[in-house]
Amino acid sequence: MTNYFSSNFKLGILGGGQLGKMMLYETRKYDITTYVLDPSFDAPCRLACNHFETGDLLDFDTVYHFGKKVDVLTIEIENVNVDALDKLEQEGITVYPSASTLQTIRNKGKQKEFYQQNKIPTAPFIKFANKAHLAEGITNNRVKLPFVWKSTEGGYDGKGVSVIKSGKDVAQLADTECIAEEMIDFKNELAVIVARSPKGEVKTYPVVEMEFHPEANQVEYVICPARIDDQVAKKAIAVALQVSEAYQHVGLLAVEMFQTQDDEILVNEVAPRPHNSGHYSIEASYTNQFEQHIRAVLDLPLGATESKVAGIMVNLVGAEGYEGDVIYQNIAQIMSMDGVTPHIYGKKQTRPFRKMGHVTIVNKDIAEARKIAEEVKNTIAVVSEKKRIKI
Amino acid sequence: MTNYFSSNFKLGILGGGQLGKMMLYETRKYDITTYVLDPSFDAPCRLACNHFETGDLLDFDTVYHFGKKVDVLTIEIENVNVDALDKLEQEGITVYPSASTLQTIRNKGKQKEFYQQNKIPTAPFIKFANKAHLAEGITNNRVKLPFVWKSTEGGYDGKGVSVIKSGKDVAQLADTECIAEEMIDFKNELAVIVARSPKGEVKTYPVVEMEFHPEANQVEYVICPARIDDQVAKKAIAVALQVSEAYQHVGLLAVEMFQTQDDEILVNEVAPRPHNSGHYSIEASYTNQFEQHIRAVLDLPLGATESKVAGIMVNLVGAEGYEGDVIYQNIAQIMSMDGVTPHIYGKKQTRPFRKMGHVTIVNKDIAEARKIAEEVKNTIAVVSEKKRIKI
Numbered sequence: 001m002t003n004y005f006s007s008n009f010k011l012g013i014l015g016g017g018q019l020g021k022m023m024l025y026e027t028r029k030y031d032i033t034t035y036v037l038d039p040s041f042d043a044p045c046r047l048a049c050n051h052f053e054t055g056d057l058l059d060f061d062t063v064y065h066f067g068k069k070v071d072v073l074t075i076e077i078e079n080v081n082v083d084a085l086d087k088l089e090q091e092g093i094t095v096y097p098s099a100s101t102l103q104t105i106r107n108k109g110k111q112k113e114f115y116q117q118n119k120i121p122t123a124p125f126i127k128f129a130n131k132a133h134l135a136e137g138i139t140n141n142r143v144k145l146p147f148v149w150k151s152t153e154g155g156y157d158g159k160g161v162s163v164i165k166s167g168k169d170v171a172q173l174a175d176t177e178c179i180a181e182e183m184i185d186f187k188n189e190l191a192v193i194v195a196r197s198p199k200g201e202v203k204t205y206p207v208v209e210m211e212f213h214p215e216a217n218q219v220e221y222v223i224c225p226a227r228i229d230d231q232v233a234k235k236a237i238a239v240a241l242q243v244s245e246a247y248q249h250v251g252l253l254a255v256e257m258f259q260t261q262d263d264e265i266l267v268n269e270v271a272p273r274p275h276n277s278g279h280y281s282i283e284a285s286y287t288n289q290f291e292q293h294i295r296a297v298l299d300l301p302l303g304a305t306e307s308k309v310a311g312i313m314v315n316l317v318g319a320e321g322y323e324g325d326v327i328y329q330n331i332a333q334i335m336s337m338d339g340v341t342p343h344i345y346g347k348k349q350t351r352p353f354r355k356m357g358h359v360t361i362v363n364k365d366i367a368e369a370r371k372i373a374e375e376v377k378n379t380i381a382v383v384s385e386k387k388r389i390k391i
Numbered sequence: 392m393t394n395y396f397s398s399n400f401k402l403g404i405l406g407g408g409q410l411g412k413m414m415l416y417e418t419r420k421y422d423i424t425t426y427v428l429d430p431s432f433d434a435p436c437r438l439a440c441n442h443f444e445t446g447d448l449l450d451f452d453t454v455y456h457f458g459k460k461v462d463v464l465t466i467e468i469e470n471v472n473v474d475a476l477d478k479l480e481q482e483g484i485t486v487y488p489s490a491s492t493l494q495t496i497r498n499k500g501k502q503k504e505f506y507q508q509n510k511i512p513t514a515p516f517i518k519f520a521n522k523a524h525l526a527e528g529i530t531n532n533r534v535k536l537p538f539v540w541k542s543t544e545g546g547y548d549g550k551g552v553s554v555i556k557s558g559k560d561v562a563q564l565a566d567t568e569c570i571a572e573e574m575i576d577f578k579n580e581l582a583v584i585v586a587r588s589p590k591g592e593v594k595t596y597p598v599v600e601m602e603f604h605p606e607a608n609q610v611e612y613v614i615c616p617a618r619i620d621d622q623v624a625k626k627a628i629a630v631a632l633q634v635s636e637a638y639q640h641v642g643l644l645a646v647e648m649f650q651t652q653d654d655e656i657l658v659n660e661v662a663p664r665p666h667n668s669g670h671y672s673i674e675a676s677y678t679n680q681f682e683q684h685i686r687a688v689l690d691l692p693l694g695a696t697e698s699k700v701a702g703i704m705v706n707l708v709g710a711e712g713y714e715g716d717v718i719y720q721n722i723a724q725i726m727s728m729d730g731v732t733p734h735i736y737g738k739k740q741t742r743p744f745r746k747m748g749h750v751t752i753v754n755k756d757i758a759e760a761r762k763i764a765e766e767v768k769n770t771i772a773v774v775s776e777k778k779r780i781k782i
Contacts, residue, residue, distance in 0.1 A: 005719045005735045025416050028439060031737040048419060048439040286730050286753065301727035308699040308753070328396045336692035339677050344396045346422040362677065362699070 002071075004298055006031045011298070012070030014057055015077035016043030018345040018355070019274050019290075022282070023076060024048040026291040032298075037066045044346040060084045067093050074251060074297045076273055078106040079154065096198075096250040096297040097272040104247070105272050109152035109179050115267055118246040121239065122267045123258070124182045127152070131175040138167050148181040149173060184266060186258040190226055191277040192240035194253045195292045198299045203292075204240060205285065205305045207233045208277050210256075221373060222313040224280045227366070232263050239265045247272075252293045254278060276315070276358075283341055283360045284311030309339075310366035312373040316342070316357035316382050318350035324384035326350040328357075334376045339363050342380075349384075356382045393462075395689055397422045402689070403461030404428070405448055406468035407436030409736040409746070410665050410681075413673070414467060415439040417682040423689075428457045435737040451475045458484050465642060465688045467664055469497040470545065487589075487641040487688040488663040495638070496663050500543035500570050506658055509637040512630065513658045514649070515573045518543070522566040529558050539572040540564060575657060577649040581617055582668040583631035585644045586683045589690045594683075595631060596676065596696045598624045599668050601647075612764060613704040615671045618757070623654050630656045638663075643684045645669060667706070667749075674732055674751045675702030700730075701757035703764040707733070707748035707773050709741035715775035717741040719748075725767045730754050733771075747773045 002009055011027060013020050016038025027034045028048055036049040039056055046052050051069075055062040057077065063084035067073050072094045073085070085099035097105070104110045115122040126143060128134040137143040145167070151160035151174055162173060163183070189212065193205040209226035210219050226233065240255040247253065247270075254275030256268040278289035287295070287303025295302055316328075326348060334340050339362040347356055359376050363369035393400055402418060404411050407429025418425045419439055427440040430447055437443050442460075446453040448468065454475035458464050463485045464476070476490035488496070495501045506513040517534060519525040528534040536558070542551035542565055554574070555561060580603065584596040600617035601610050617624065631646040638644065638661075645666030647659040669680035678686070678694025686693055707719075717739060725731050730753040738747055750767050754760035 003718060005722060005733075006717050006737055006739055021419070024439075025419065028412070028416065028737075029732075029734055031735040047441065048415075050438065287732075291732075295726065300723055303726070303732075304729055308755075326397050327394060331396060332691055335686065335694070338695055341420075341678075341682075341694075342396075343420055344422040346397055346419075348397055364699075 002298075004030065004032050004300075007033075009033060010035055010070040010072075011294075012037070012067060012073040013045070013049070014063065014066075014073065014075040014080045016040070016045030016049075016052070017076060018044050018357075020045040020076035021048070021345065022279075022343075023274065023290045023293065026288075026294050029291070030294070032294070035066065035070050037063070042348070057081065064088060067095070072096065072297055074273075074293070075102070078102060078272065082106070097247075098250070101247050101249055101272060105270060107152050108150050108269065109177060111269060112179060112181075114246070115243075118242075120243055120246060120267055121265060123148075123184050125179045127177070127179050129177055131170065131173055131178075134173075134178060134180060135167075135170050137180065138170065143180045144182075146183050148183055150179050150181060152177045152179060184258045184260060186260055187263075188226065188228060188259040189268070190228070190236050190257045190259055190265075191222075191275070192236055192255050192257070193275060193278045193289055194240050194244040194249070194255060195296045195302050195305070196244050196249050196251070196253070197296045197302060198250050201302050202241065202244065203302045203305045204237050205278060205281065205289070206307060207236045208280070210277060219276055219315055220377070222277050222280055223366070223370065224284060224307060224311045225366070228259065229263070232259055232265070235263075235265050239267060243267060243270060251297045252278070252289055276313075279343070279358050280311030280313040280360055280362075282343075283339075283362045284309055309362045309364050310369045312361045312366075312369045314359045314361070314373055314377050315355060316344075316359060316380065318352050318354040318356055318382050320352045321387055322383040323351045324349060324386060326356060327383050327385060329381040329383050330379045334359065334380050337361075337372050337375060339369070340372065340376060350382050393689075395421065395423050395691075398424075400424060401426055401461040401463075402685075403458060403464040404436070404440070405454065405457075405464065405466045405471045407431070407434030407440075407443065408467060409435050409748075411436040411467035412439070412736065413670075413734075414665065414681045414684065417679075417685050420682070421685070423685070426457065426461050428453070433739070448472065455479060458486070463487065463688055465664075465684070466493070469493060469663065473497070488638075489641070492638050492640055492663060496661060498543050499541050499660065500568060502660060503570060503572075505637070506634075509633075511634055511637060511658055512656060514539075514575050516570045518568070518570050520568055522561065522564055522569075525564075525569060525571060526558075526561050528571065529561065534571045535573075537574050539574055541570050541572060543568045543570060575649045576652055578652055578654075579617065579619060579650040580659070581619070581627050581648045581650055581656075582613075582666070583627055583646050583648070584666060584669045584672075584680055585631050585635040585640070585646060586687045586693050586696070587635050587640050587642070587644070588687045588693060589641050592693050593632065593635065594693045594696045595628050596669060596672065596680070597698060598627045599671070601668060610667055610706055611768070613668050613671055614757070614761065615675060615698060615702045616757070619650065620654070623650055623656070626654075626656050630658060634658060634661060642687045643669070643680055667704075670734070670749050671702030671704040671751055671753075673734075674730075674753045675700055700753045700755050701760050703752045703757075703760045705750045705752070705764055705768050706746060707735075707750060707771065709743050709745040709747055709773045711743045712778055713774040714742045715740060715777060717747060718774050718776060720772040720774050721770045725750065725771050728752075728763050728766060730760070731763065731767060741773050741775050
């Protein structure tokens, strides 16, 4: 086995945001040497890695030359130059997730087609090359209103996703390749994180339940375990395992799913990395998702995925109307609540709906945790000294 | 309240070893700006702090000038220049633990006298100015053999402590101020960590039970909760609170105690900072000791100190006969065991009995955790490629 610990081994991470930052807690814990590439000098990962480089994650040469310096390369964001990863793989660098998996996942059209090909349940959809074709599809009734529009590339945190209720909503959409997906009348949005190592060891985290902010389309609460029937939970885990197996994925794969009114499970989308829906694991799980991702990509044994206690995660996003140097209003107040841990990502500037941090609430009693989570949400606010003046 | 999070506030830490390194996980989590001073450029804290300085922790000017740069100053090692801290306090820098507390604690003679003055139960002792006086004390029967010899200054991890069984053992001792302490026939060595904030909020962690390595005099297992009677646990916590109150201590105070054959509690010694006996808390407690120390010195609300699950900690010390580039033999094997997390401090070179890391074992069942802990201890070894050749 490679000696990863306090050795010359080098792990590369593409992307230096909050997911990378939380990964670095684990590489520090194991004393694994890390190289991080991110376009921003002020990226949350700048501290705590061994080598930090600024550079464009979508530039072939930048990613290729960065990758040549490390032994194993992983990501904390999908939006990277995949051709460079492909070439690195050919030249013997270990890349997880693989270039081909990433190629499929980061394009929402290809991702959906992959599910169809692999008989993975997912909402019906039609792919369009551009906006004109989409408009035509609506006119000739191939697409029924309302539907969910998704740009195939570059979507993240609700960007590149819109609910289209009437033909005239199309005007505001970007002119890009897209899919029109049937709107699912769902009971719950669920997620399962699957960890898989190169030698094929597989573990799944418990099913979590998500609540989205109605306007920002960002997750507001993640609740673990999901308060659903055992049979539905088993089905969700089986589907998640099917997805991981189909991709032959290595590392973490977060599988987001809908539970329909008929208790069917439909895969919405996946993320091939630690995910917002797994942040609760830092405080609640035997092995948190960031440690698990590191274990998986290094082909170390996977850790236990069970929970010690119930966990709820609240995202901390910038309050509407505020822009500038961030202030976490009433943070001391939430720290006095039982089992509450704030995580501050280290972005100095807030703006409306920007992901600035998250708060985990753990408790032996999930109902109690849910109550405290709501108190947390009603108490803390991510603001700035001056209210933004609207023009 | 001061805005600590993603702000210009600066926390200084004297010492850059493993305790500081684990504190930095928490300052990163909260995005608190940190300055660290340590004599070694390769200190485990070099990464993950905002500013790292090399310098002598015992040098007045070095500590003073470092302290002037920060808003709140704390320590991860007691062996620092206390006069500089005293002057910094006079000049308005917040220093926790305070210079006067540190002055008393870091000298084992003064620490024992403090317990006497404050009616805190402790083993009987006599202080001697040097080795000749000690020898005289033995000759004229003021000191009864066997006894425990402790150098009043500079002792750490078993250094500066010896069990003296006969008069001739005295020859090998350092010629220094020392105490001769009555040997206690104890059932258990216990510890309680007390957290106390400037506004006087106080919380105690559960009583832990320690097992020492018979030769190296270093802790081998720390078991939480201690498997002792409730009445004894209550007494231990009461004594620990008495000690914290007497010192008016701010931050963490680890109180090490003996449980005698008669179930009396005697204070052995204290450490005014996160402590080896609290490492289990990272995985087992609602609030780990490092986060708690940060909360306390910043006068933030203290977190819950209860455990989610039982925790056992095994120290990883360099194996006898090995010196050089460290290898963690069979580390992957222990990572496949249930609820096992290794912590690697990041020291590149091993030597016999050097503290290189620790392993935490958590489990809902303490007996199961104890079994796994023994497997861990029998499996992992801290070695180097070549066995040291003895001359």
